[in-house]
Amino acid sequence: MIKLDGIKKVYKTGDIEVLALSGIQLHVAEGEFVSIMGPSGSGKSTMMNILGCLDKPTGGTYFLDGIDTSKASNNELANIRNRKIGFVFQGFNLLKRTSALENVELPMLYAGVAAKERRKRALAALESVGLADRVHHKPNELSGGQQQRVAIARALVGQPAMILADEPTGNLDSRSSEEVMAIFQRLHAQGNTIVVVTHEPEIAEHTWRIVRFKDGHIAQDELVAEPRMARAHVPDEEGA
Amino acid sequence: MNIWESFRVSLRALLANKMRSILTMLGIIIGVGSVIAMVGIASGATANIMEQVQSLGSNMLIVMPGATTTGGARGAAGSMNSLTMTDLEKLEAAAQTPNSPLKAIAPVSSLSVQIVNAAGNTQTTMTGTTPAYADIRNITVEIGRFITQEDIDAGSRVAVIGPSVVENLTGNAQTNLLGQTIKLNNVPFMVIGITESKGSSGMTNNDDIVIVPLSTAQIRMIGNKYLRSIFVEADAADHMTEAQEEITSILLKAHKIGVGGTADFSVTNQADVLSTIQTITRTMTMMLGGIAGISLLVGGIGIMNIMLVSVTERTREIGIRKAIGAKRRDILLQFLAEAVVLCIIGGGIGILLGAGGSALLGKALDVATKVSAFAVLIAVAFSAFIGIVFGVFPAKKAADLDPIEALRYE
Numbered sequence: 184m185i186k187l188d189g190i191k192k193v194y195k196t197g198d199i200e201v202l203a204l205s206g207i208q209l210h211v212a213e214g215e216f217v218s219i220m221g222p223s224g225s226g227k228s229t230m231m232n233i234l235g236c237l238d239k240p241t242g243g244t245y246f247l248d249g250i251d252t253s254k255a256s257n258n259e260l261a262n263i264r265n266r267k268i269g270f271v272f273q274g275f276n277l278l279k280r281t282s283a284l285e286n287v288e289l290p291m292l293y294a295g296v297a298a299k300e301r302r303k304r305a306l307a308a309l310e311s312v313g314l315a316d317r318v319h320h321k322p323n324e325l326s327g328g329q330q331q332r333v334a335i336a337r338a339l340v341g342q343p344a345m346i347l348a349d350e351p352t353g354n355l356d357s358r359s360s361e362e363v364m365a366i367f368q369r370l371h372a373q374g375n376t377i378v379v380v381t382h383e384p385e386i387a388e389h390t391w392r393i394v395r396f397k398d399g400h401i402a403q404d405e406l407v408a409e410p411r412m413a414r415a416h417v418p419d420e421e422g423a
Numbered sequence: 424m425n426i427w428e429s430f431r432v433s434l435r436a437l438l439a440n441k442m443r444s445i446l447t448m449l450g451i452i453i454g455v456g457s458v459i460a461m462v463g464i465a466s467g468a469t470a471n472i473m474e475q476v477q478s479l480g481s482n483m484l485i486v487m488p489g490a491t492t493t494g495g496a497r498g499a500a501g502s503m504n505s506l507t508m509t510d511l512e513k514l515e516a517a518a519q520t521p522n523s524p525l526k527a528i529a530p531v532s533s534l535s536v537q538i539v540n541a542a543g544n545t546q547t548t549m550t551g552t553t554p555a556y557a558d559i560r561n562i563t564v565e566i567g568r569f570i571t572q573e574d575i576d577a578g579s580r581v582a583v584i585g586p587s588v589v590e591n592l593t594g595n596a597q598t599n600l601l602g603q604t605i606k607l608n609n610v611p612f613m614v615i616g617i618t619e620s621k622g623s624s625g626m627t628n629n630d631d632i633v634i635v636p637l638s639t640a641q642i643r644m645i646g647n648k649y650l651r652s653i654f655v656e657a658d659a660a661d662h663m664t665e666a667q668e669e670i671t672s673i674l675l676k677a678h679k680i681g682v683g684g685t686a687d688f689s690v691t692n693q694a695d696v697l698s699t700i701q702t703i704t705r706t707m708t709m710m711l712g713g714i715a716g717i718s719l720l721v722g723g724i725g726i727m728n729i730m731l732v733s734v735t736e737r738t739r740e741i742g743i744r745k746a747i748g749a750k751r752r753d754i755l756l757q758f759l760a761e762a763v764v765l766c767i768i769g770g771g772i773g774i775l776l777g778a779g780g781s782a783l784l785g786k787a788l789d790v791a792t793k794v795s796a797f798a799v800l801i802a803v804a805f806s807a808f809i810g811i812v813f814g815v816f817p818a819k820k821a822a823d824l825d826p827i828e829a830l831r832y833e
Contacts, residue, residue, distance in 0.1 A: 237746060237826050258750050265748020276743045276830065280439040292428060293748040337747070 184344060184376050185211035185234070190243035192229050203229040205399045206243065211345075211378065216371040216410075218379045218387040221396030228349075230396065231380045235268055235347050236260045248344035265293050269338025273350035275330040277322040283309060283333045284318040290341045308336040312366055328359030335366055339375070346370065348379045352386055364389045365413035389413055426756060433761035444765065447729040450722025451769030451809070452776060455802045457718055459777025459794060460784060461711035467785060467792035469704035475622070476697055482526075482660055483559060484667055486514075486653040486674070489687040505678065505687040506650040513673050514653060524662035524669060529556035529654040532640045538588065538633065539606040542598075545591035549582075549607055549633045551640020559656045562634075567601045567616030574636040580643070582607070583616040587630035596620070607633065610643055663694045712798075716805070722769070723809035730762055730817035741821050742829025755822040762814025763807060770806035774799055 190207040193200050204226050211217055221227040232238035233245065236252050239260075245252045248267050255263060269290075270276075277286045287305040296304070309318050312332040322330050331351060338346050348367070352360035368389060371377055379390060387393045388411040395403040437444040488503040511530045518525040532551040538544060556562070557569045564583060574581050582605065590596040592605070600614045612635065621629040641648050657666035667690050674688055734741070741754060778794045785792035 232827055235746070237830075258752075261745065261748050261750045264746060270746050272830070276739070276746070278740055278743060281435075289744070290747045292432075293744075293750070293753060295425075 184213040184215075184248060185209065185378075186244075186246040187233075188244045188246075190233060190240045190245060192226075192233065192238070193241045202399055204233070204240070207401060209394065209401065209404075211376065213376055214371070214374050216367070216377045216379075216391045217394060218381055218390040218392070219394050219396065220381060220384070220387050221402075222382065224398075225396040226399040227380055227382075227396045231347065231349050234345075234378060235270060235349075236263045261293075265290055266341060267344040269341060269343040269346040271331070271334050271338050271346065271348035271351045273353035275322070275327070275334050275354070277330055277333055277337075279323070280321060282319050282321055283314060283325065283336075286322070286333055287337045287340050290337060294341060304340055305336070308340040309333070311339075312336045326359070327355050328362050331355060331359070331363050332366065335363070335370075339370065344376060346375055346377045348377065350381055351379060352381070352383065360386070361413045368410075368413055385411070426760070429753070429756040429760045430764065432757050433764055436757075436761060437764060443729065443733070447726055448765055448769035448772070450725035451719070451766050451806055452722075452773040454715065454719030454722035455770045455773025455806050456777035456780060457715035458712060458802050458805075459774055459798055460781040461715045462708060462798040463777065463781035463792045463794040464784060464788075464790065465704065465708035465711045466795055466798075467781070468790045469701070469708065470793055471791050472700055472704060473697065476693075476700060482657040482663060483693040484655040484657060484663065484670065485691045485693075486510075486655065486670060487689050487691065488649075488651075489685075489689065503687055504647070504649040506653060508648050508650070510674055510677050511650060511653060513677050514655065514670065517669065517673055518655075524657050524659075524666040525655055526658040527555045527559055527656040529553055529559045530637055530650045531556070531652045531654065532637060532645055532649070533651045534608075534640065534645050536607040536633065536644070538592065539609075540592050540600070540603065542593045543591070545588060547588060547591075547631050547633055549635060549640060549644065551635050551637045551644070553637055556634065556654065559654045561621075563619040564616040565619040566599065567614070569616055570634060570636050575638045578638045578642060579636060580610065580612045580639055581615045581636065582612040583618060583632075583634040584614055585618045585630040585632040586620045587628055588633060589617060591631075607635070608644065660694070663692050667692055719802075719805060719809065723766075723813040726762055726765055726810065727813035727816060730758065730814060731820065733761075734758065734817050734821040737821075738824060738829050738832040741824050742826050742832065745824070745826035746830060751822045754824075755818045758818035758821045759811065759814045762818070763810035766806040766810030766814075767803070770803050773806070774802060777802075 187207050187209040190204055191202070192204040193202055207230070219227050219230060229238070233240050236247070236255075240253055243253065247263065250263060250267070252260065252263055264270075278289070284302070284305050287308055288301045291301040291304065306315070306318060309315060312335050314329060314332055314336065317325060317329060322333070325333065346367075351363055351367075355363065364386065367377055367379070371391070377390075379386065381387055388407060390407060391410055392404070392406050394401055486506065488505040490503060511528065514525065514528050517523055518528055529552050534549050534551075535546065536549040537546050550556070552570075553575060554569060554571055557564070562569070567583070569583055570581060573579075584600070584605070586596040589598055589600055593600070601617065603614050604611050605614060606612070618630070618632065635644075655666065655670060657663050670690050671686070675686060678687055680686060744754060781792040781794060
């Protein structure tokens with residue numbers, strides 16, 4: 184599913200070159216639930232940008248779902264982000280003054296899905312994260328946890344190859360964090376490939392595999408012996 | 424994403440920020456509105472002037488005497504006594520020959536007169552002429568009759584007067600002075616007709632007239648037989664030049680002026696006057712439209728300004744859209760569509776306001792206004808064009824944003 188081979192990223196500021204990633208080797212199989220950890224400056228943000236096809240590596244190859252992304256143009260990368268990746272951000276990144284439903288419809292708008300089909304799928308996705316009764320609410324009318332669930336609905340609505348979450352619980356209280364992790368665990372159980380970038384050990388413990396970054400390389404890559412199960416507060420668990 | 428979706432997305436964005444959208448549109452509204460109003464007023468005024476010039480007589484040529492020269496000082500055109508009754512007879516004879524481009528001839532001997540009747544007095548210019556004058560100058564008698572050949576042969580003291588003269592004498596244009604006596608410079612005349620009102624054209628009031636038989640004017644009032652002018656009607660609009668040439672050659676021969684000599688008369692062509700007026704009013708229309716066009720341009724720059732601010736303000740939104748798969752083209756189209764929608768809606772409101780404004784202004788200034796489909800078309804096309812031109816730069820700026828940077832923007 185995800186295959187990184189010798190991924191390098193060099194940032195140039197004037198004459199100074201900073202090596203953010205030095206030859207990363209990483210394989211993530213389909214259906215895995217992985218967390219990427221590391222202190223700030225370890226290269227995990229750069230890693231997240233490259234995994235999310237928001238940035239291009241300086242060297243190495245990155246195959247996502249069989250596509251070589253390192254040779255793709257900006258437009259092709261936009262297409263890959265649209266069809267292969269579902270993003271969940273720390274700051275939710277929902278469009279303001281836009282209803283939950285329309286936010287979830289957005290990726291399908293760019294994928295060229297017909298309006299009727301968009302609505303149907305967006306409603307289903309919102310229902311699966313327990314927000315069936317909040318579809319016409321705007322982000323400022325929703326709690327942080329609810330906003331993040333809208334973002335998750337938006338990420339999974341296009342049935343992407345990978346859900347990529349960047350500090351998904353960073354702005355949430357512990358109860359909402361539990362809810363969000365419960366949804367991820369359920370999505371994992373349903374066979375989705377999920378990568379979570381986080382610096383919180385408790386969050387990483389909810390995943391099946393932890394990849395630790397340090398100074399631009401992978402310091403440790405281990406399976407979690409006994410993942411911590413999130414207690415679900417999501418009311419309509421059975422709706423999924 | 425297709426263009427239709429882009430327009431829907433941009434419409435939604437504009438509705439989400441109504442106050443800003445309206446303020447942005449204001450520039451275009453005022454620009455388009457003033458173009459429509461200005462051009463409407465200008466073309467209405469043009470039509471007005473043309474109509475009045477036409478109503479003075481179509482296919483008309485005016486023969487005037489030349490200027491006198493006294494001790495090297497040249498007098499006003501028409502001040503010379505060079506047009507005679509012989510000239511008139513020669514022109515009338517020419518008009519009788521078959522295939523002549525001259526259709527009708529009317530001489531004028533005029534004098535400034537003081538008019539007095541029982542009710543009051545006024546001053547105007549008396550015109551001594553022949554029956555042909557009524558046709559050539561498009562004069563219609565409302566009550567009574569026009570002067571006839573019998574009046575001229577008999578040298579009768581009869582007068583046809585305009586409604587303004589009636590009003591100036593009695594205070595009411597509707598007063599029936601038919602059959603009553605008025606005194607022109609103390610000579611009593613009987614009113615035999617009152618003309619239909621024609622209004623004024625420019626500085627001339629076409630209703631302030633007194634028409635008397637030519638013979639009466641020359642013998643009783645003026646005391647000589649020179650003509651002030653001769654009005655000639657050509658038989659068709661495209662024979663004006665031929666008619667002008669024929670008159671010139673007849674009069675040159677009559678006045679015994681050879682090749683190279685200076686003519687002691689001038690022949691003015693009504694068509695020339697019309698085309699001069701047309702040129703002037705066209706220039707006026709262009710100038711007004713141009714000034715209004717500049718305000719449209721300023722409106723366009725206003726749109727660009729707000730769009731640039733909007734792009735900065737919505738950097739994060741652009742980042743989100745790009746992260747979830749919007750291509751460069753999608754963002755470009757979205758912002759371009761926003762600018763175009765602003766301009767088209769603004770243009771539409773501007774057209775309505777401009778049409779209303781020109782009608783209102785026309786009423787206030789008492790000129791007929793005309794909102795032409797052409798002006799509307801130009802205004803709409805121009806505002807859409809402005810939307811694209813001034814939308815491209817902000818849209819390009821938005822489309823070229825780096826998604827990572829844009830997502831990090833607070």
